[in-house]
Amino acid sequence: MRTDTVSAETETIALAGNPNVGKSTVFNALTGLHQHTGNWPGKTVESAHGQFSYRGRQYTLVDLPGTYSLFAHSAEETVARDFLCFGGARAAVVVCDATCLERNLNLVLQTLEITGNVVVCVNLMDEAEKKHIHIDLEQLSSELGGAPVVGVSARSGGLSVLEDALDTLSPREAMHMEYSPQIEQVVAQLLPLVQQHCPDCCARWLALRLLDSDKSFAESLHRFCPQLLQDQKLQQTLHTVKSHLHQNGFSSDTLRDQITAVLVSRAEKIYQKCVTRTVCSAAERDQKLDRILTSRRTGIPIMLLLLAAVLWLTITGANYPSELLSAGLFSLQNVLWNALLHAGAPMWLMKPLILGVYRTLAWVISVMLPPMAIFFPCFTLLEDFGYLPRVAFNLDHCFQRAHACGKQALTM
Ligand SMILES: Nc1nc2c(ncn2[C@@H]2O[C@H](COP(=O)(O)OP(=O)(O)O)[C@@H](O)[C@H]2O)c(=O)[nH]1
Ligand SMILES: [Mg+2]
Structure with a gap:
């Protein structure tokens, strides 16, 4: 992570x-850069930097690795958490997916606990x-304590x-989430001691993390805020409150x-207040069909009937074109035989060519082609x-007994 090289006039x-x-996508649209910095496991976790200006102000945008939480279970979460807490940014933009806002709100709330200077950018509004x-969006902003919320479709x-x-x-002040009285009591004891050392950071959030005994956070404190670890009084109080909590x-x-x-429960409540989903007639029709095609009582009989109908159509339906094809191809056999005889071709060539190669080919085509021409279009239609996918769902239970999954039915 690079938190350096940011000049005084630019706001991070x-x-x-x-x-x-x-x-x-937001980063590229704002900065005009084309970065593809990934953060998949095994890749060095990087945060890309880019500049943009707006109304005469210069900004440095830092694209942090994607994270679901700031409890730092992974290198990505550690980088994002450390930057938000100790990176000295003026503000954070938390980008959310409008189609699954509830899951995204968890990170929004965690970020708001660190800093109040947050803009919530609800992206993929087109998909929503x-x-x-x-x-x-207005209601969402008020539920988040007045943090600005904007809705965008960054790709366009x-x-x-x-x-x-x-x-x-x-x-703005960081958001104050209310925890259980035991937690609140010990945080109140730690808070004044933490505030002495880190006036710029969110002291309440730091106090909560100190209680957590998180190893990766201790390492980050060692790097960014060592005075917290060196304060004897704070460490003593921490030890006392932790043993009190343990007891x-x-x-x-x-x-x-x-x-x-x-x-999680706060995110759920906010989601319920701010997001509505209109079930359109197409979705309603899909749900009705699902109920009929995948229910226990009707799903399997309908599936067996449909598959039997496809097989019947393939076998019976193929008989007519098969007969026509074989009649046509075998009458052509006589024409070819007579033509070769007339041309004076020797018997040792005519027999393998007409009675061997041509006859086999005629059989294969007249027997195989019609069923294939019926079966595959039927399956494509389904x-x-x-x-x-509904067949896969219906068969999943049976296949799981053989340690397989329903989808494998389609490849069989
Ligand atoms: N439909 C739609 N797709 C978007 C929008 N913004 C981003 N995407 C797509 O979402 C995917 C993930 O975008 P990316 O910027 O790589 O996400 P990141 O992992 O958060 O950096 C890409 O396929 C984008 O093209 C949007 O506003 N609308
Ligand atoms: Mg990205």
């Missing part, structure tokens, strides 16, 4: 978000519209709403579980109507 903006929500998902450009939001963003049945895991549960 962190670009955070879950993987695949369009962070790089296609799926009849409506997001009340038009990011001026995001630039406006950054331009007019005023400094009351609070391990690091239960503490983290409680914090996560609060965040695939186009979306029936094959």
